[in-house]
Amino acid sequence: MANPTQGRSSSILPVSGRQAPQQAVLLWAAPQFVSKCGLHVLHHGRRKPPRRSFTCSASRLPSTEPPYVEEMLARENIRTRNTERKARIQKHLEKPEFSPSAYDTAWVAMVPLPDTDRQAPCFPQCVEWILQNQHCSGSWGINQFGLLANKDILLSTLACIIALKKWNVGSDHISRGLEFIGRNISTVMDKQIVSPIGFNLIFPGMFNHAIRMGLEFPVRETDISGILHLCEMELRRLAGEESNGKEAYLAFVAEEGLVSLLDRNEVMNFQRKNGSLFNSPAATAAVLVHRYDDKALQYLNSIVSIFGTTVPTVYPQNIYYQLSMVDMLEKIGISRHFSSEINSILDKAYIEMRK
Incomplete structure (x- = not known):
């Protein structure tokens, strides 16, 4: 008589417990479609007849979704991402986020406390921010262009060094900042690198002021001459230029550049109702560094009360930021998706310009 197991695969699975050698279950090979799923025999108890339960691992099964379903799910994911992206842009358009400016914070940190013979900072929290936010490279500022050093970072670093030197704090920070500027001094005169507004007046003026304060930059004399040049x-260039905005430009950069381009009254003609010069914390603080002005001080107090230890580049800056966002959306060709928000921003800008 033929062996009934012949031609079939089998396995001996021991029953759980110490009597396993005496009790064994001969498991006949299951049909092929079951064995692919994974067949498990579970025994419950020692004296009762074994109960068998079969479980199938779904992860081993091939996908049964038709191709059009997968394509539909992919399109749905794209729609979800686009909706989320649109919501983020709308949020930025309606409520801009403010980034701290090391340069403007440094100028605010230089403002002396009134009635103290100019011997103490009016905003010591800004001085502390400078001490706590120096990069390991020795610099201050935000690297927006992916470069190790750019002109904005160099200008921010120079301003922070001067602020610390003014109040005789952070000697180690000053040394690291001076070394950073020395390593990257060629960037100052590189015409291929983008310059902030007024850089060719402001940086040389502040650089010369820092030297007069006793700061020693690890640079060559030819570098110093090149910067002053x-x-x-x-x-x-400005002497030969005739434009309606020339006087405003000079007022904007004169105080920060520490150069006598306009007299005080001409500069203060550009003071706004909120007490600022051009809604710029740096330009407003530069006025207060040289002379006291109650409205200008109120403006800075209001900003510091909002932001705490640092200030942005422009405040209030909603309209500036929003217009730049509108310009960006126009350039990349998706402004039609934000027509309601853009119309609201343009209406607001028109009202501001009429004031």
Whole structure:
């Protein structure tokens, strides 16, 4: 008589417990479609007849979704991402986020406390922010262009160094900042690198002021001459320029550049109702560094009370930020999706310009 197990695969599974050698279950091979799923025999108890339960692992099964279903799910994911992206853009348009400016914070940190013979900072929290936010490279500022050093970072670093030197704090921070500027001094005169507004007047003026304060930059004399020459070239250019915005430009950069381009009354003609110059914390603070002005001080007090230890580049800046966002959306061709928000921003800008 033929062996009934012949030609079939089998396995001996021991029953749980100490009597396993005496009790064994001969498991006949299951049909092929079951064995692919994974067949498990579970025994419950020692004296009762074994109960068998079969479980199938779904993860081993091939996908049964038709191709059009997968394509539909992919399109749905794209729609979800686009909706989330649109919501983020709308949020930025309606309520701009403010980024701290190391440069403007440094100027605010330089403002002396009134009635103290200019011997103490009016905003010590800004001085502390400078001490706590130096990068390991020795610099201050936000690297927006992916470069190790750019002109904005160099200008921010120089301003922070001067602020710390003014109040005789952070000698180690000052040393690291001076070394950073020394390593990257060629960037100052590199015409291929984007310059902030007024850089060729402001940086040389502040650089010269820092030298007069006793700060020693690890640079060559030719570098110093080259930096000061930038200011001379810019002044020559401005002398031959006739434009309606020239006086406003000079007022904007004169105080920060520590150069006498306009007298005090001409500069203060550009003071706004909120006490600021051009809604710029740095330009407003530069006025207070040289002379006291009650409205200007109120403006800075209001900003610091809002932001705490640092200030943004422009405040209030909603309209500036929003208009730049509108310009960006126009350039990339998706402004039609935000027509309601854009119309609201343009209406607000028109009202601001009429004031």
